[in-house]
Amino acid sequence: xxxxxxxxxxxxxxxxxxxxxxxxxxxxxxxxxxxxxxxxxxxxxxxxxxxxxxxxxxxxxxxxxxxxxxxxxxxxxxxxxxxxxxxxxxxxxxxxxxxxxxxxxxxxxxxxxxxxxxxxxxxxxxxxxxxxxxxxxxxxxxxxxxxxxxxxxxxxxxxxxxxxxxxxxxxxxxxxxxxxxxxxxxxxxxxxxxxxxxxxxxxxxxxxxxxxxxxxxxxxxxxxxxxxxxxxxxxxxxxxxxxxxxxxxxxxxx
Amino acid sequence: xxxxxxxxxxxxxxxxxxxxxxxxxxxxxxxxxxxxxxxxxxxxxxxxxxxxxxxxxxxxxxxxxxxxxxxxxxxxxxxxxxxxxxxxxxxxxxxxxxxxxxxxxxxxxxxxxxxxxxxxxxxxxxxxxxxxxxxxxxxxxxxxxxxxxxxxxxxxxxxxxxxxxxxxxxxxxxxxxxxxxxxxxxxxxxxxxxxxxxxxxxxxxxxxxxxxxxxxxxxxxxxxxxxxxxxxxxxxxxxxxxxxxxxxxxxxxxxxxxxxxxx
Numbered sequence: 001x002x003x004x005x006x007x008x009x010x011x012x013x014x015x016x017x018x019x020x021x022x023x024x025x026x027x028x029x030x031x032x033x034x035x036x037x038x039x040x041x042x043x044x045x046x047x048x049x050x051x052x053x054x055x056x057x058x059x060x061x062x063x064x065x066x067x068x069x070x071x072x073x074x075x076x077x078x079x080x081x082x083x084x085x086x087x088x089x090x091x092x093x094x095x096x097x098x099x100x101x102x103x104x105x106x107x108x109x110x111x112x113x114x115x116x117x118x119x120x121x122x123x124x125x126x127x128x129x130x131x132x133x134x135x136x137x138x139x140x141x142x143x144x145x146x147x148x149x150x151x152x153x154x155x156x157x158x159x160x161x162x163x164x165x166x167x168x169x170x171x172x173x174x175x176x177x178x179x180x181x182x183x184x185x186x187x188x189x190x191x192x193x194x195x196x197x198x199x200x201x202x203x204x205x206x207x208x209x210x211x212x213x214x215x216x217x218x219x220x221x222x223x224x225x226x227x228x229x230x231x232x233x234x235x236x237x238x239x240x241x242x243x244x245x246x247x248x249x250x251x252x253x254x
Numbered sequence: 255x256x257x258x259x260x261x262x263x264x265x266x267x268x269x270x271x272x273x274x275x276x277x278x279x280x281x282x283x284x285x286x287x288x289x290x291x292x293x294x295x296x297x298x299x300x301x302x303x304x305x306x307x308x309x310x311x312x313x314x315x316x317x318x319x320x321x322x323x324x325x326x327x328x329x330x331x332x333x334x335x336x337x338x339x340x341x342x343x344x345x346x347x348x349x350x351x352x353x354x355x356x357x358x359x360x361x362x363x364x365x366x367x368x369x370x371x372x373x374x375x376x377x378x379x380x381x382x383x384x385x386x387x388x389x390x391x392x393x394x395x396x397x398x399x400x401x402x403x404x405x406x407x408x409x410x411x412x413x414x415x416x417x418x419x420x421x422x423x424x425x426x427x428x429x430x431x432x433x434x435x436x437x438x439x440x441x442x443x444x445x446x447x448x449x450x451x452x453x454x455x456x457x458x459x460x461x462x463x464x465x466x467x468x469x470x471x472x473x474x475x476x477x478x479x480x481x482x483x484x485x486x487x488x489x490x491x492x493x494x495x496x497x498x499x500x501x502x503x504x505x506x507x508x509x510x511x512x513x514x515x516x517x
Contacts, residue, residue, distance in 0.1 A: 075366050
């Protein structure tokens with residue numbers, strides 16, 4: 001017989017299973033800059049930042065096949081709507097809130113299905129009647145919207161470290177400055193995530209002090225490369241997405 | 255629980271397949287009653303010629319319904335993506351629907367597959383749409399014929415294609431035209447080639463001048479073609495850097511010169 005206790009336990013086990021697999025993910029940073037929105041992460045080889053629609057992009061941490069399934073679901077919904085109604089009807093609000101969240105919640109709650117290992121950030125450039133907007137979406141279907149920045153990382157303390165840095169960031173800066181800030185936020189999240197929990201304790205003698213941030217970034221960039229894209233208002237065509245190339249971030253990360 | 259393995263359902267970036275699975279009306283062709291029930295709006299004359307940097311498209315702005323002029327600001331030249339232009343003639347409703355479909359199909363493919371659809375793939379997709387429209391066209395409505403212009407990044411040149419009503423695709427060396435006014439001016443293209451030299455060696459201004467004169471002749475010989483007297487034609491070009499709109503100023507400079515010589 002299934003009791004309420006078993007249900008709680010089952011959900012908790014699934015959450016632990018997913019959280020454990022998200023823990024080492026390379027964080028994702030979303031922030032504003034002068035001409036639009038930026039999504040940035042670090043990768044080894046696989047793509048991390050994706051175009052969803054003319055004014056929409058996403059990035060995520062998690063299992064690659066799961067990210068792919070969510071990405072295709074977002075693309076399917078966006079293009080079907082954009083074709084049968086209008087591109088103006090394709091909004092992050094509809095995609096995240098109505099197309100993706102309910103199936104994620106369903107998969108998470110279904111004890112016979114394997115849970116979706118996914119935590120993502122969506123970015124939407126202001127369009128007809130909607131402002132610039134970010135959304136975060138979690139494996140259990142929980143989502144949240146924000147206007148200035150958004151992050152996805154493997155743990156809440158990694159995300160807190162990133163948010164702290166992004167609160168200081170200015171929205172009205174050129175792209176290279178935004179990239180610099182985003183890489184720093186990424187590094188803070190990645191460094192916080194890679195340290196044992198004990199080091200996060202408030203007292204100073206909990207362990208060795210963390211590696212200086214610049215040094216940490218240089219070390220990480222030996223193995224990882226920047227993956228970043230923008231939705232750029234200055235682009236004249238309908239599709240505002242541009243995947244950044246090395247020349248875009250070279251100077252910012254000197 | 256079942257013991258089935260993972261279901262490998264691939265998308266392959268097929269937008270038509272997606273619409274079919276969603277039972278989109280676009281993929282459900284209902285039985286037709288036959289011609290005469292509605293007045294169909296038609297786009298008329300469109301021209302595509304090569305020039306030294308790519309392909310130029312020029313079209314009048316008239317749309318007709320039977321013998322009536324329905325609209326004199328119709329858009330008949332459209333960018334399908336950054337390096338592909340389509341010029342449409344015939345049923346305006348079918349053409350616009352298919353243009354919107356193709357724009358989405360190309361984007362959907364590129365975004366899901368993380369690579370551009372090949373030029374050949376795009377041409378086949380358009381051929382498939384024309385072939386699918388054949389039953390309607392046979393019943394006397396909804397027929398449309400496009401001219402497709404593209405800048406081929408592989409061979410580094412502009413290319414022009416036209417289609418027949420069953421979806422067969424033909425590449426042309428110098429020019430293409432479609433619509434009611436295109437037949438009367440067909441010989442004029444050859445006259446230009448033989449007296450002025452090939453289009454693909456002309457500058458954009460030279461090519462634009464020839465196209466505007468051709469359109470004016472088409473308007474003289476075909477009642478469904480609007481010339482440039484009342485509303486300026488539309489002109490677009492596709493070059494290595496992408497699709498560009500030809501400004502009204504650029505056209506006016508040439509038209510002024512044409513009119514000066516004629517008077």
